[in-house]
Amino acid sequence: xxxxxxxxxxxxxxxxxxxxxxxxxxxxxxxxxxxxxxxxxxxxxxxxxxxxxxxxxxxxxxxxxxxxxxxxxxxxxxxxxxxxxxxxxxxxxxxxxxxxxxxxxxxxxxxxxxxxxxxxxxxxxxxxxxxxxxxxxxxxxx
Numbered sequence: 001x002x003x004x005x006x007x008x009x010x011x012x013x014x015x016x017x018x019x020x021x022x023x024x025x026x027x028x029x030x031x032x033x034x035x036x037x038x039x040x041x042x043x044x045x046x047x048x049x050x051x052x053x054x055x056x057x058x059x060x061x062x063x064x065x066x067x068x069x070x071x072x073x074x075x076x077x078x079x080x081x082x083x084x085x086x087x088x089x090x091x092x093x094x095x096x097x098x099x100x101x102x103x104x105x106x107x108x109x110x111x112x113x114x115x116x117x118x119x120x121x122x123x124x125x126x127x128x129x130x131x132x133x134x135x136x137x138x139x140x141x142x
Contacts, residue, residue, distance in 0.1 A: 004062055005105055005106050006033070006059075006062050006105055006113075007035060007059045007062060008034045008035070008063070008098070008102060008105060009035050009037060009055065009064070009065045010034075010035070010037075010067075010093055010098065011038075011039070011066070011067050011068070011074040011077075011078065012038060012039065012067065012068035012074055013038075013039050013068055013069075013073070014038055014039070015038045015040075016038070016068055017036035017037065017038050017066075017068065020036070020093065020094075020098060021034055021035070021036045021098075023095060024098045024099060024102070027095075028102055028103075031102055035055070037051060037074075039074050045073045045077065048074070049077040049080060049081075052077045052081055056081055056087070061086070061087070063087070064101065064105065064113055065089030066089055066093035066101060066117075067089060067091045068092075068093055075091060088110035088111055088113065088114050089114060094124075096120070096121055097117050097118075097120070097121040101117050104116055104117075
């Protein structure tokens, strides 16, 4: 049986997830099945949890979830949702990570996608100090 392309759901505190999705679309282009669900300031955590469950169920659980940080309300809501269904995802979502997920969601299982996204993201974080110092020297002729 062929795997159906999962919906990518980005969840976060505030509108970070919505704006991250918008920014990724500027680079990646049209990305069907890329959604966001922000936890709005002052929102009741139970209301957010219910919205998350409804969204996951509307895609028969075929979602891959990218969450901003571990431990917060979006993460806790996702953890509760995972008690009754098999879910996959990553925490610490960033633009490079989300592009990696979108680029590979058709070829990899959701389990493989989570491992690939986490590994790729760790390679994309770097200290630019040395590079910037080199650029400064080039610009100043030192």
